[in-house]
Amino acid sequence: MSSWERARFIPWSQIPQDGADLSDKKERILRNLQREADKQEKELQQMALDATKNGVSSADETAQEINEFKIPFRWGDLAKNAAFGGTIGAITGSVFGFMDGMNGAGRSDVLMxxxxxxxGRFILQGMTRSATVFGVFFGSFHVVKYGLRVAAQPGEWGEIGIAGAISLGTLMSRPALRPSMPYASMLVIMDGVHIVMREFND
Known part of the structure; x- marks a missing residue:
């Protein structure tokens, strides 16, 4: 290869401008260029390695943050939610059953x-039946709410909306329980009112 052909691979800034013979210096110039190329390649590899480490670190931090905010499932909490909903539902259902029983006794010629x-037996039976229906309904409502909180975390209003739709839909699917829909809807609405009052007090 001639000196001119070799010079085509050498940057213009590296070619001697003092008129010196390029053939005497080209090997040294090429070695310098090779060292610079190797240095740049090592720097690029190090930058790529750092970027990979930072990416892994960011992913680990994100996963850690998600785990910190994730609500763990506990059977004890599930039981507490079920017991709370069942108790409130049973008490409320007993009151509703008593009111319906009194009205029914007053309107029925036979009972009069x-x-x-x-x-009293008629009213007690109505109270027991209503307490059971609303206890199961509201207990299931709170169980579904807890499941949503653990699995999806849609927020308190999201929990009420989704759990209410599922619970009321189940109640609506049974013709014998459809007369209880207004009272059941009121229980779900009162759960939302509780959140509003709590936020207002805070």
Whole structure:
């Protein structure tokens, strides 16, 4: 290869400008260029390695943050939510059942002529039936809410909306329980009112 052909691979800034013979210095110039190329390649490799480490670190930090905010599932918490909803639902259902029983006893010609013991038995049966329906309904509502909180974390309003739709939909699917829909809806609404009042007090 001639000196001119070799010079084509050498940057213009490295070619001697003092008129010196390029053939005497070209080997040294090429070695310097090779060292600079090797240095740049090592720097690029180090930058790529640092970027990879930073990416892994960022991913680890993100995963750690997600785990910190994730609510762990606990059977004890599930039982507490079920017990709370079941208790509130049963008490509320008992009141509703008593009111419906009193109204039914007052409107029924047969019960108006019946003894007080028969009227009391009729009202007690209505209370028991209503307490069971609303206890199961509201207990299930709070179980679904807890499941959503652990699995999806849609927020308190999201929990109420989704759990309410599922619970009320299940109640609506049974014709015998459809008359309880207004009272059941009121329980779900009161759960939302509780959140509003809590935020207002805070």
């Amino acid at each position: 002529k019946a003894s007080n013991m028969a009227k």
